[in-house]
Each structure stands twice: as structure tokens, then as C-alpha cells.
Amino acid sequence: MKPTIYSVWLVGLTGGLALLASPFLIRNFKWVFFQENTWQFVQVYGLFSGGMLVLFSWIFLRTNRKDSSLEGGLSYQIFNKLPNCVWVFSLANRKLELSNEMADSMYGTASFPDPFQHFQSQFFTSKIGAKVLDGENHTYRNVVMIDKFYEPRYVDLFTIPFTSRTHRMVLVMALDHSEVHRSLEEIRRLSESLQQQNQQLRAYSFRNSHNIRSQLANILGLIQLEEQGISGDALRMLKEAALRLDTEIQEMNRLLMDKDLKSKEVEQKQQTIVFVDDDKVQHMINKRILLKVNEKLKLVFFENPYEALNWLERNVADVILLDINMPEMDGWYFLTLMEQRGIKGDVKMLTSSLDPEDVEKSKDFKQVTGFIVKPLKDENIAEFLAV
Template sequence: MRPSLKIALIYIFIGGTWVAFSSLYLDVFMEWFQLENSNYLEAVKAVLFVIVSGLIMYGLIERSFRLEKKIRDQYLEIFETSPIPMFILDREDLKIKVCNQIAKSKFDLTDYGQDGPIISHQFNSWDSKEDEMIKAGVRVRIPGKEIEDRKGNVKQVDIYSVPFFFKESEKVMVMMVDNTRIHQILEDKERLNRDLQFQNERLKKFSFINSHNIRSPLANIIGIINLMGDGNKPDKDIVQMLKLSSERLDKEIRNMNELLQEQEMNPNMEANKNTQEAQTILFVDDDKVQHMINKRILLGVQSDLDLHFFANPMDALEWLENNCADILLLDINMPEMNGWEFLDRLKTLEKQPVVKMLSSSIDPNDEIKSQKYEMVTGFLTKPLNKDRVMELLEL
């Protein structure tokens, strides 16, 4: 039952009961109090009714406010602890008034507040029409916007805005759903489809050359050789036919060789090679045998990788203070400093690489513990293999 309806029914019940009871027993009350005029009794009855009904109304409304505050506090807790970056903006100028914890940690919003930044300034691409839609109080979804996080990485996000009232003024709730990984997967799939189509075309050409263009002169050569094997003396025409068939076969073999080398001419593959820069990978592991194994596996998959190996975690931290790495493969159990202590120190650095835990441990608690660190994106078990490396390098 709605609170407003509940309050109204209670008020009607109490008021109706009071009026009915006092009217039915009016003569009895007058006799008790020895009153000759009922006006005094009616006045007292009215005053008592107002007092009692006022107290009841106060209690019910106060209870309703407490319930509303409890619900509001629960929503604020959800807002603060949500894993999705969320912002509360002014409808008038779209300035950020409040943001949740994940938004503060991911984006550079240290100066948000009364004179904080306007939401559209956070994005690399923003249309004034989108500003107008949000200001108009329309629920909108704006897909495919680019925004830089604290580390300078460009994220592709979908924006959702919901108008609402907050602290007696019109606000807008803005949520950012990070679809960077989804967009990357889609782009990889499109690139893979283009490469597969190219390979299929090459295979069709290869199959046609093999089954028709090569087979035909080869059949002629075999037939001529069979004639010569029967004791027939080859004349000039047969020799000429043999020569032409040999030249034709040689030409088709050259065509096939060119086709096999055509992969270098694929514009899609060439573009992929040009866009993939050499990745810098850092290993922190006290086992130097693992250094040798991992080096051979990685360079066997991609020869232009920039690899750095450290047996001492302190040396790795010192290197990271002045250099950048794309991926950090980190062991857990090391004598000078374990992996967890290394991650705690890594938090203090300005630029943090993507971390993959690489350990011989199969304890599920280690993997659970690694998930508490934001920079850790995977847990790998030794030894590495080619498939894991290709997945690591996103090839």
C-alpha cells in the first residue's frame, strides 16, 4: 500500500471513530460533566481531535521521512560502490557535482565541485546536440565516445543519462559503460575476417592453377613421353609441342610461386603490421631458467618484442621509475620481495603497466587475492606456452 493512501485511511478511521463515538455518547458526557450547554463539550472535543490527529499525522509523516532517508542512503551507497563510473551533473551547465569512487580513481577529476569541469570537456569527441539532449532532461544513450583515463589510455564508452531531482534541484545522472574491450574484439574480428577472405581467394586461385593450368601441360608432357616410350621417333612437331608444354608448365609454376608470396601484398595484413608497435614486456622472477624459457617462447611468437628480465624485484621497481612497460609478468614467491609486496610498491608509481601474475602456484586463493589489485588483469600458471603467449600479446 502506498504511504500516502495508508496515512489517509488511518486519518479517516481515527476521525470517523472520534466523531461517531462523541456524537453517540454526547448526552452521557454532558451528564457526567453536568453541562447544560453542549457548545463547551463540542469545543473541547474539537481541540482534542486536532491535537490527537496532529500527533498521529506527525508520527506517520516522520516515519515516512525516515523510510525515505533510508532508501536514499541505500541508493547513495549503491552509487558510491558501483563498479561503473557515475556522475551527478547540474542540468543547467552539466558541471560535475558528485562522482563515485570508481570515477575518481579512473579519471582526472581532482577539481570537481562547485566550479568543477563540464562533462563534455572530458571527452575527445562530443557534439553540442548531445549537450542539448541531456540538458533537456531526456533519457539518452550516446554510444562510442572516447575518454582518456588517468594513465592516458583512451577508452571507448557508452554514455547513459537519467534526469532526476537531487537536493531540491534538477540533476542528471550520467553512467559510463566501458566497452573498450568489446570494440577491440570486434575490430580484431573484422580484421580477421578480411584476412580470411583474402586467404580464401588465394586458396581458390591456387586450387584452380593446380587443377587446371598445371595439370593440362603436365598431361601433355606425360602423353608425349609415353609416345616416345613406344619406340616412335620424335619429329620436330612433337619436340615443339613438348617445348611449348614445358614453357607453359614453367610459367604456371612461377605464377603459383608469386601467389604464395602474395601475402606480403595484402593491404590488410600490411596495415596490421604497421599498426602493431613492438611491445615492451617486463619479467620479474628470481628463477633465471624461466627467463631463458620465456624469452625463447616469446621471441618465437613475435621477434620484435622488447624484453627485460629482472631477478631482483627492487631492480625492476627502479627500472619502472624511469621507463614504461606494456605488460609485466610477475612471480609471487621471491626471496627479496614477494609479488604482493611488489604490487603494493607498484601502486605508488605514476605509470603502471598491465600486470599478469605468472606463478607455479595452483592455490586458488592466490588468484582470488590477485583480483583485489586493479592493475592485475590475469593469472597465468608456469610454464608459458605458445597459445598463452599469443593470447597475452592479443595476436
């Protein structure tokens, strides 16, 4: 706080108190003599003017303190418009004090009931989530954070502790380089695709120059014997060479069509798949796995099971992938509420549990048509994706 602000506030406060007290001092010490009704006017005027001056001085102090706080002044405007995600957390009361526009649009931390805890859970590596808000200086390179759309964001993370009005704070800044990472990933995938195509071309070239060419040479040689008449052995050998040639041609066609056959295998119908799981890391993993198989899938994710139930009352899902162990309620109670609310749906229990009792218990619910152990695998995906 600047000394001039305190000075103005003290002058205003002192003047207001003086105006409040002056009518009583003048009358008690009999410095001036007035009639009774005049004294009443002086007292009311003194009380009113003194009170207003005290009030204005207090408002002035509060306004200037706000301008100099975390949310006030030009510094806050600059903070809010930074092109990187920035958060300010209070370590004393474990609350989010500030987050800029970029952080709110990408991660939405401020919209959650417990932003402090939610921020710690946004890291793919849980150890970093536990350390990032411990009040120490940290620098992490190429950390994976999960945004509000359950997409991985590759960031460099910096934490800077400081003190504001005797409160311990920590500023966290994330420098996002996800686009660069995605570009490198695309280059890697392209390189792998080219390597696969080169292998196919080498296999094609080998079969063409050795297997097919040798069988064709045999057939041509046998045909040259036509002038002298083809014997039974020659005819048999000719037939065998023709069959081998046909086999090689079919194999070549298989090599050339291999990519097209694979693309046809993953053609899927449009489906709406709902995930109910408090683990956002699993949401991110499942989203990436399924969209690689079929980009037309509509994936809806819920960390809060109550929000999932409200959504299911108004919308239809083809498949519901339900976790068993969640903090708000377990999967069994979720299934009970589905029955009570008349929600229909094909439910697959998606869980890390290996307990046989869970498998048996899932059979007590008519909605449950499968039990899938995390993580999702190709054979598991085939259980609920419509071909």
C-alpha cells in the first residue's frame, strides 16, 4: 500500500471524527452559545457530515486496496490476457485465487467445486500433481496435463511461490507446446507408414522377380515342347506351374490390398457411448483409443455420476461404460438409481477391479451386459462397438 493512500485515508477519518465530536465539545465547553433548536441542527449536521466523511474515507481505502490486490489494477488486466495458462493458488486455505482467460477456456479449473484438488488431478502423472502445489519452486518439462475436453496437453510447467498480505501463494504457469508435439507425432506416424509401404513394395518386388517369374519361365519352356507333343509328365508339370503362378498372383493382390482391407475392418456405425468414471486420465486414454478406431463415435464423459444420471434422463446412449469405485457413489448404487429413474441402457462395467464377487454381482442387474477390465483393449472394444 502506498503511503499517500494511507495519508488520505487518515486525513479523511480524522476529519470525520472531528466533525462528529465537535458539536458536543463546543456545547460542553460552552465555547459558543446557541438556542436549543440551533444546537440540535448543529449536532445533526455534525453527525451527518462526519459520518459521510468517515464512510467516504473507508470506501476510498477499500477501493485502493482492491486496486492493489491480486484482482485490481493494470497488472491484473495484463495477467488475464497472457497467452499462456496461469493460476494463483492460496496455500493457506487451499483455494484458487485467480486464473486467467486462457486457463479458464482450456482447463476450466475455476468451475469445479474444489479447484485446488481438481487442478492436482489434471496431471497424467499423479506424483507431479501432488508436488506442483507444495509451495516450492519447480520446473517440469514436457508434462502431460488433461484439459476439460479430455485431450492431452504437452506443457512446460513452472511454479513460483510468493507472499501476498501475509498469505502464502503459489503461481503456476503452463507453457503449451502441444501443436509442436502433435506435428512430431504426425511425422513419426508418416515415417512408420512409409516404412510399412516400403516393406510391402519389397515383398511385391521379390515375388514378382523370383516366384512369379520362375513359374512363368517354366510354363514358357513347357509350351516350347508342343511341336514334339506334350507328354503326361509335361502336362502335369505345366498344371502345377500354373497353379503356383495363380497362388503367387493372389498373394500379390493380398499384399497390395492389405491397407484397404484394414480400413474396411474399422468401419463402424455411429454410436453414442457414455463413460461414467471419476478418473479423467482414463477418459483421455479411452477417448484416444476409440476415436482411432472410429472417428464418428460420439463420446460423452462424466466424472460426476449424478451429472451422468441427469444427462441420461434427457438423452439416449447406445452403451454406458460404468466404473465401480467412485467417490460420490459406487457403480452398484448408480445402477439402482438408473432403475428407479426408469433409465434404459446397455451397461458395461469398466473397472480395474479383478474381484470375482464384482463379476457375480454385476449379473444381478439386467442393464449390465458385460464386464470389462481396464484398460480397454481391441478385444474389449469389439464387445460394444457396432460393426
